[in-house]
Amino acid sequence: YRLYRVNTDTGEGVELADITGRNSSWYSDETIEDNTAYNYYVRAYDKFGNLSAMSEIAKVETSEDTKAPRVTAMTPASGRINRTTDLIITGKDNRAVKEFKLYKRQSSEEEWKYFATIQAENNQATYAWDTTAYAEGNHYIKAVAVDVNGNESEELFMRRYEVDNT
Numbered sequence: 001y002r003l004y005r006v007n008t009d010t011g012e013g014v015e016l017a018d019i020t021g022r023n024s025s026w027y028s029d030e031t032i033e034d035n036t037a038y039n040y041y042v043r044a045y046d047k048f049g050n051l052s053a054m055s056e057i058a059k060v061e062t063s064e065d066t067k068a069p070r071v072t073a074m075t076p077a078s079g080r081i082n083r084t085t086d087l088i089i090t091g092k093d094n095r096a097v098k099e100f101k102l103y104k105r106q107s108s109e110e111e112w113k114y115f116a117t118i119q120a121e122n123n124q125a126t127y128a129w130d131t132t133a134y135a136e137g138n139h140y141i142k143a144v145a146v147d148v149n150g151n152e153s154e155e156l157f158m159r160r161y162e163v164d165n166t
Contacts, residue, residue, distance in 0.1 A: 069093035069145040071157035091145035
């Protein structure tokens with residue numbers, strides 16, 4: 001089926017998604033804004049592309065986004081690295097991850113020190129970490145996801161890397 005959102009200026013339906021598969025029964029619209037009303041409808045289609053009449057309009061009103069995003073992955077996995085290493089961070093949010101903040105420390109006794117913010121695209125970002133500026137040995141990297149409303153991830157997501165530039 002096809003999902004449409006009604007354009008408030010023109011009253012026309014704008015296709016948001018073509019949803020296929022037997023078990024596809026939901027869709028997350030990540031382009032919505034807080035405290036706004038939206039109207040949606042669906043149209044089914046057959047294998048020949050024939051569209052059904054539109055469904056009844058479903059009215060949805062959004063509220064302020066207070067849900068924190070989360071970091072779901074960081075590669076490479078913990079281990080030995082050297083020179084410039086690409087850290088690829090992935091996150092998830094009910095709207096969209098805007099950026100990731102990176103923090104570093106060398107031991108569990110140290111405070112986390114901020115060292116970079118990277119903009120996310122499609123909930124993912126890559127940071128080229130030049131390890132030649134750091135002492136050899138263990139370094140702990142913590143990633144914090146920040147969504148489009150400024151909510152920050154709360155769960156600790158960390159990797160331990162052994163810098164070896166010899």
